[in-house]
Amino acid sequence: MTLSWDELEKVQPLAAKVLKNSILRNRVAHAYLFEGEHGLGKKEVSVLFAKSLFCLNLIDGINPCEQCSNCKRINHQSHPDVHVLEPDGLSIKKDQIKNLQQEFSKSGVESKQKLYTLVHADKMTTNAANSLLKFLEEPNSETTAILITEQVQQILPTILSRCQIVSFQPFSLNHLEKKLIEEGISPSAAPLLANLTNDLNEAIQLDRDEWFAQARKIVLKLYEVLGKGSLFAMVELQEDWYNHFKEKNQIDRGLDLLLFIYKDLLTLQLGRDKQLIYPDQRRQFEVDMLQNSPTKIAEKMSAILEAKRKLQGNMNPHLLMEQLVLNLQGGSTFV
DSSP states (O other): OOOOHHHHHHHOHHHHHHHHHHHHTTOOOSEEEEEOOTTSOHHHHHHHHHHHHHOSSOBTTTBOOSOSHHHHHHHTTOOTTEEEEOOBTTBBOHHHHHHHHHHHTSOOSSSSOEEEEETTGGGBOHHHHHHHHHHHHSOOTTEEEEEEESOGGGSOHHHHTTSEEEEOOOOOHHHHHHHHHHTTOOTTTHHHHHHHOSOHHHHHHHHHOHHHHHHHHHHHHHHHHHTTOHHHHHHHIIIIIHHHOOSHHHHHHHHHHHHHHHHHHHHHHTTOGGGOSSGGGHHHHHHHHTTSOHHHHHHHHHHHHHHHHHHHTTOOHHHHHHHHHHHHTTOOOOO
């Protein structure tokens, strides 16, 4: 599925405005930096931008026709004047930039202009970044570069200063939930997935992941037995939690799932029942919220957030979970 300017304007209005104006006013910069978190469609936008520059039959001066040879070849990454450079292994290396520089010095194979996209530009080695500076310092008016990053703070200031920065904002929860439902995900699962990731593709993969489905069940079970006493919760940790949540990233995800339960309780306390992350648990949560004040729920959410912080500090995961269980039941606190 190809991206259109109309679609981009709905989800990234500021980025769409900047890029459309540069094309319509014939003021395309020699270098852009697309920055924003993973899953916001930055690479797809670079493809749309390229097609708007190279399309042979533009509609309304901006919309690619999607039918001409240039549009089709850009979609298939086979256009000789449109290049996409990605990390070779863990980084973008100096030789890769040198090869690009050789292309910079040539005129376009079929047209006067050329466009290059560097994906994960923050992963350039120091030598590669310094090599790229030569192009950015001596721009060819017929060449455009697009740098894409999720870690703008990792880009050299000297490179940043030579790029027009285009920031991509996280999608709204409503937008992502709607897209997930359009992809066939159930309305009861979409809110949780949208709260876990802003990446549509990652959310779809999670929905199909058996480990994740089981993780959700275990977290809900742990929450349920917390109401029966710490002994029941400790048994649940031993029987299910420790066997399922083994890696640090898995434990962190489990803590997020637990945090969202208390967030739902607080949401119900505030009368915002249409914003539930676990809509299929509404009936039980409506009963549970009556037994908890907003202050108590907020304290439990703080305890989970503190556990997440301790996890990143390499605290023993078993000790961490045992302390958290006691804390959620009003027992000892983290030290």
